[in-house]
Amino acid sequence: MTRAQEFVRSNVRNPNAITYFLLAISALFFPAVVQFATGGSGDYLVGLAADGGVYMLMAIGLNVVVGFAGLLDLGYAAFFAIGSYTYALVASNHLGVTPIGHSLHVPFWLALFIGMFVAAGAGALLGAPTLRLRGDYLAIVTLGFGEIVPRVFRNGGVWTGGVPGISALDVPKLPGWFVGPWVGLDFGWVPDFRFTSANLTAYYVLMVVLITFVVILVNNLHGSRLGRAWMAVREDETAAAASGVNTVTIKLLAFSIGAATSGFAGAFYGAKLSYVSGENFGFIVSVTVLAMVVLGGMGNIPGAMLGAIVLYFILFWLLPNAPQQIEGLASSLGLGWLNQSTPDGWPGIAEVVSRSKYVIFGLILVGIMLLRPQGLLPSQIRKQELKHGEHEAIAAPRQLQA
Amino acid sequence: MTKRFGGLVAVDNVTFDVEEGEVFALIGPNGAGKTTMFNCITGFYKPTLGTVTFRNRNLTGSPPHRTAKAGIARTFQNIRLFDYMSAIDNVRLGHHCRMHSKLWDSLFKTPFERGEERRITEHSMELLDLVGLGRQAENYARNLAYGQQRRLEIARALATDPKLLLLDEPAAGFTPQEKVELMELVRTILARGITVFLIEHDMRVVMEASQRIVVLDHGEKIAEGPPIEVRNNPRVIEAYLGKSA
Numbered sequence: 001m002t003r004a005q006e007f008v009r010s011n012v013r014n015p016n017a018i019t020y021f022l023l024a025i026s027a028l029f030f031p032a033v034v035q036f037a038t039g040g041s042g043d044y045l046v047g048l049a050a051d052g053g054v055y056m057l058m059a060i061g062l063n064v065v066v067g068f069a070g071l072l073d074l075g076y077a078a079f080f081a082i083g084s085y086t087y088a089l090v091a092s093n094h095l096g097v098t099p100i101g102h103s104l105h106v107p108f109w110l111a112l113f114i115g116m117f118v119a120a121g122a123g124a125l126l127g128a129p130t131l132r133l134r135g136d137y138l139a140i141v142t143l144g145f146g147e148i149v150p151r152v153f154r155n156g157g158v159w160t161g162g163v164p165g166i167s168a169l170d171v172p173k174l175p176g177w178f179v180g181p182w183v184g185l186d187f188g189w190v191p192d193f194r195f196t197s198a199n200l201t202a203y204y205v206l207m208v209v210l211i212t213f214v215v216i217l218v219n220n221l222h223g224s225r226l227g228r229a230w231m232a233v234r235e236d237e238t239a240a241a242a243s244g245v246n247t248v249t250i251k252l253l254a255f256s257i258g259a260a261t262s263g264f265a266g267a268f269y270g271a272k273l274s275y276v277s278g279e280n281f282g283f284i285v286s287v288t289v290l291a292m293v294v295l296g297g298m299g300n301i302p303g304a305m306l307g308a309i310v311l312y313f314i315l316f317w318l319l320p321n322a323p324q325q326i327e328g329l330a331s332s333l334g335l336g337w338l339n340q341s342t343p344d345g346w347p348g349i350a351e352v353v354s355r356s357k358y359v360i361f362g363l364i365l366v367g368i369m370l371l372r373p374q375g376l377l378p379s380q381i382r383k384q385e386l387k388h389g390e391h392e393a394i395a396a397p398r399q400l401q402a
Numbered sequence: 403m404t405k406r407f408g409g410l411v412a413v414d415n416v417t418f419d420v421e422e423g424e425v426f427a428l429i430g431p432n433g434a435g436k437t438t439m440f441n442c443i444t445g446f447y448k449p450t451l452g453t454v455t456f457r458n459r460n461l462t463g464s465p466p467h468r469t470a471k472a473g474i475a476r477t478f479q480n481i482r483l484f485d486y487m488s489a490i491d492n493v494r495l496g497h498h499c500r501m502h503s504k505l506w507d508s509l510f511k512t513p514f515e516r517g518e519e520r521r522i523t524e525h526s527m528e529l530l531d532l533v534g535l536g537r538q539a540e541n542y543a544r545n546l547a548y549g550q551q552r553r554l555e556i557a558r559a560l561a562t563d564p565k566l567l568l569l570d571e572p573a574a575g576f577t578p579q580e581k582v583e584l585m586e587l588v589r590t591i592l593a594r595g596i597t598v599f600l601i602e603h604d605m606r607v608v609m610e611a612s613q614r615i616v617v618l619d620h621g622e623k624i625a626e627g628p629p630i631e632v633r634n635n636p637r638v639i640e641a642y643l644g645k646s647a
Contacts, residue, residue, distance in 0.1 A: 217509050224508035224515060225494075225501050232484050232495045239482035242444060244470035244499025244562045253505070 019302040019377055027208045031201050047200035048316060053207035054269045056308040059292040060214055060301060061261025066290065067299035067379070068227060069254035070234030071131070072139040075146020076289055079259040081281035082122050083115035083266025085153055085160060088276045090114055091170040098158050108172035112267045119263020120256045127255035131248060134237075146286050154278030165277030169270055171195045177202060195271075203272050210268065211305075214261060219301055221257070230254055288315065295368055297375030306376050314364060319357045323350035403452030405438050412438040414621040415451075420566065425588060425598045427608045430618035431641055436601045437479055439618070440568055444476050445469040457565065471499045475564035477555040479571050479601075485544035489535055489554050492543050493526035496561025522561075529557040533587060549580050556587065560596070567591060569600040573607045585611050609633065617641065 011017035030049060034042035058080060065073045089095055089104070091111045096103035106114065130141045153160045160166065177193035179185045195202050221227050229250045232240040241247050270276045288311065296307020327350045330338045341348040353360070368376070405413040413435040420426045428436050441447040443454050448463040455461065461469050475496075484492050501522065507515035530536050533553040538546055543554060552572060559567055569588075573581050581604065588598055588611050602608045608615065609629045617625040617632060619641040625632050632638055 220511045221508050224511075224519070225498055225503055226505070226508045228487075228491060228495050229498055231487055231491075232498075235484040235486060236482050238446070238466075239478070239484065240495070241466035242446075242470060242476055242478070242482075243496045243558055244467050245495070246465075246467040 015377060016300065016302050019306060023302065023305060027211075031204055043200050046204045047197075050200060050203040050207045050272065051269075052309065052312040052316070053204075053211055054265045054272075055289060055292065055312050056211055056305055057214060057265035057268075058262050058289045059296065059304040059308040060211070060218055061258045061265070062289050063293050063299065063301060063304040064218060064221070064230075064261070065254050065258035066293055067304065068222065068230040068234070069251055070230075071251060071254060072135065073142045073255070073258065074139050074283075074286055074290070075142035075144070075149070076258070076262055077281045077283070077285035078146045078149035079119040079123060079262035080266040080269070080285065081149050081153060081276075081278070082259075083119045083263030084270040084276045084281070085166070085266075086115040086118040086263070087111050087267035087270040088166040088169050091271070092166060092168055094161065094166045105170055108170060108271055111170075111271075112264060115267030115270075116260045116264040119266065120260035122263075123256040123259025124252060126259075127252045131251045131255065143283075146283060150278045150281045153281075160278070163278065165275060165279075167275040169274045169276070171274060172206065172271055207268065210264070214264070215301060215305070218257075218261075222301065226250070226253065291365065295365065295375055297378040300375070300377055300379035303375055303377035303379065310368075310376065314361065319361060322357070322360070323354040326350060326353050403439075403442060403449045403454070405435070405442055405447060406450045411621050413442070413449075413618075416616075416618065416621070416623045417452075418616045418623065418626060420597060420599050421614070422565075422597050423592070423595070424614060425592060425600070425612040427612035427615045428599070428601045428618065429603070429605075429608055429615060433620075434618040435621040436618055437570060438621075440476060440570055440601065443469070444474060444568065467499060470562050470564075473563070473565035474568065475559035475562045475566070476568035477552070477559050477570055477572065479574070481548075481551050481555055483543040483551055483555055483558070486542055488540050489543055489546065490523070490526050490530060490539040492554055493529050493557050493561045494522055496558040497522040497525065498562075500563050526557075526561060529560050530554075532560070532590065533557045534583075548575060549577075552576075553587070556591075560591070564596060566597045566599060569598065569602075571601055571603060573602055573604045576604075581607055 031042070031046050034045045034049075038045065058076065062073065062076050065071050065076070090106040091104070091108065093103045126142070126145055130138060133141060153165075154163055156162065172195040174193045174195075176189055176191050178188075179190055180187045193202070195206070229240065229245045232243070232245060233247050233250055237247050240250075289308075292307040292311045293304045294307070295311060296305065297303025327339050330336060330349055338349040341351070347355075372378075403413060403417065404411070404415050416435075416439065428439060430436055438447065442449045443461075445461070445464050445466040445468065453460060453462040456469075456472055456474060459472060461472060461474075464472075484495065487495070501518055503512075503515045503518050506512070507518075527536065527539065530539055533556055535546075535550055535554055535557065538550060538554075543551065546554060552574075556567075556569070556572070572588075573584055576584060585607060588600075592598055600608075600612070602611075612629060615625075615627065615629055615632045616623060617635070617638050619637075624637045624641060625635045627635075
């Protein structure tokens with residue numbers, strides 16, 4: 001048997017391998033399929049997918065914190081904001097209008113990593129005093145941090161542009177880029193390429209590359225001594241310490257790496273939107289990303305990615321389009337009268353659906369969690385934990401140390 | 403050494419030395435302060451008074467991971483394994499403080515990291531064989547039988563490459579056959595140049611396995627010496643059986 005055959009054989013029944021494979025295939029063909037299906041006007045959808053990639057990056061990062069190390073972080077969007085603002089400061093004219101008086105235009109590729117490192121630093125700074133806390137207490141502190149950071153940016157006056165934020169950020173540039181029928185040109189190569197909103201496919205491709213890069217690195221971490229130590233700390237901190245693991249450093253690393261991923265995503269987000277504002281990083285972002293991780297399968301990278309896709313699709317495509325769709329459906333079923341608003345208070349079915357958007361969202365979440373309590377694609381460990389969970393209550397309590 | 407919890411004196415001015423290469427036992431009735439002693443030595447508690455010195459190094463109050471790195475490993479009275487990690491991963495984790503891969507190595511899976519992982523996997527397998535769990539390597543720790551869990555915990559402790567191994571009631575709940583096997587294991591560990599320090603209730607194990615014994619009662623040291631002496635010490639008999647009329 002050749003090595004390739006062996007590789008296929010050993011992975012063909014592994015749900016993670018299958019998911020990675022399907023994700024890669026769909027990432028590859030998504031733009032082409034969308035353009036084909038919409039007759040060439042699918043740019044908007046490709047751009048939407050690139051934005052979804054931002055959430056996917058965050059889900060992968062939060063999965064390190066919550067899934068691997070078991071630290072509940074409810075303020076994850078703060079690092080996203082820090083990454084975005086860092087990018088905005090080092091890659092726009094904005095520093096010129098601050099007391100510094102001299103603007104910076106760091107190239108996108110470098111600024112991406114600056115955003116990442118600043119966020120990682122912020123993660124370490126927040127983590128150092130708080131990671132001695134356990135469980136619920138840590139969650140509350142991170143919740144506070146997540147509220148403080150966007151507020152600081154909103155009230156940062158001239159430094160952060162206040163409520164309107166910072167606009168006209170630099171866009172990524174490359175020495176060259178492929179063009180082809182998908183942008184209405186012949187196959188070719190354009191030099192000195194600038195990413196613009198006219199070519200969202202470029203952002204999409206960039207996002208796929210970044211995600212691939214991050215997934216490989218995080219996957220390596222998961223299988224290393226660090227990943228093992230995270231698991232151990234999550235399972236039993238006391239035993240981990242007795243086995244020679246410095247639990248504080250290990251947790252700090254998880255926190256920082258999660259923050260770094262979020263900062264990375266934030267810098268990309270700032271560049272693509274070419275605009276940052278404190279309004280974009282609220283609690284709802286943290287909760288959405290957390291929901292993606294939990295729903296996808298905590299502690300499993302492809303699970304978190306799948307969760308990100310599903311939730312993003314529901315939140316940013318399904319629900320916004322639902323009112324129109326339901327109107328169409330009602331008409332075709334001969335229930336057109338449902339679409340009209342009536343004087344006795346019926347606002348029309350589209351309006352009803354649009355108003356109850358979050359109720360529907362909540363119901364979908366509850367439904368998925370009832371059907372798959374371990375998440376869509378659980379890690380083996382979580383599966384076992386859940387299976388045995390009911391027996392745990394009967395077993396003797398294992399608390400020893402104060 | 404003294405350890406007080408508020409007004410309660412758990413360990414009261416107890417001093418002893420463990421000699422290199424011996425099996426040393428700490429015994430005493432329930433609540434005598436034996437486990438507190440262990441927790442002070444391994445850094446889970448900070449002694450109220452007194453010092454912990456190990457191979458001429460002052461370890462008083464240093465955190466658990468540092469005492470582990472200094473060469474003191476321990477097991478727990480109520481087994482504390484990583485339940486949802488495989489047996490071999492439990493042992494691999496024990497190597498953590500002896501590994502040199504940095505964050506960079508882990509991120510990029512450098513040849514150094516791969517080599518180190520391969521070495522510790524081999525060594526973990528050896529340790530599992532040593533405690534007789536070679537065939538359970540891939541099983542979750544929680545799915546092992548009780549006696550196997552106790553032995554896995556010893557394997558994990560050995561993985562930290564200790565000079566001194568602290569066993570907290572290793573024979574608790576064992577069948578006579580398992581106790582014999584345990585004593586054999588203790589001898590093997592000793593032969594590897596590791597000093598063994600155990601807390602045990604089972605007198606047969608203590609008397610047969612150990613060279614020297616310290617007896618605690620209500621946090622105070624009431625006897626110290628070889629098994630035969632301690633067994634006949636009137637204060638020890640009193641502590642265990644009560645005062646005879």
